[in-house]
Amino acid sequence: MTIKRTGSAVWQGSLQQGQGKTSTASGVLSDTPYNFGQRFEEAPGTNPEELIAAAHASCFSMALSMIMGEAGLEPERIATEAAVTLEKDDSGFSITAVHLTTRVKSPGADEAAFHEAAEKAKGGCPVSQVLNAEITLDASLEG
Template sequence: MKKTASARWQGGIKDGQGSISSQSGVLNDTPYGFNTRFTDQPGTNPEELIGAAHAACFSMALSKELGDAGMTAERIDTKAEVTLDKVDGGFEISAVHLSLRAKIPGAERAAFEKAVETAKTGCPVSKVLNAKITLEAVLDS
């Protein structure tokens, strides 16, 4: 299986503008630029997109792990905070912190924690990132 996305950039780093599109059409010439990445101007940026992908991938992986353990989540809410650090004249994504809040009727804490850890290390987006990935999980009763 292969999925595609594309980006177009025009101009210099600070005055230029880009757009991102995805095969599904969910992103269709969605604008991004220096100001949407490094200031608070509205628009998307690569780190936000990586965070969305990681939160979605982890949530799906957790759903699978819970199912394998005989549990079904009523709700899985995941937020990803992506850290972009300046290093050696450039930038790197150094960390991703996942915050999870899940409601799983009848879940036992140990089985929940095992499923969470397996999903964190096993989801495809976690595997592709060369960053420190931390996670905080809350199981609502």
């Protein structure tokens, strides 16, 4: 089975003075603006790294749910945050790291089996596989 998803962006102007708009084929994002200040400063709005973080957190959570289910550990709730690190280097900027923090509610789950599932999800989710960055994980069971 092959699945294709598409997104698009249009940028107008110079790096620091220009403006961009990004969209997804699904319409979830539709001409959503982004600019230099949103990406490299603290201006409100979205940026590519934030979108990657949301995609990674979503993908990891779904992968963890699947792997836990296969291990007989049915999760009630998985809450994941991904923190993407963008650093300036000799070639410009690179995403060098992603830190995943996940909190999972799964009554009766075995701690060791949970951590094994979380590590499998960290390496196995498709977004993890496409990133050329160090991926770290802080996973814990709640209640």
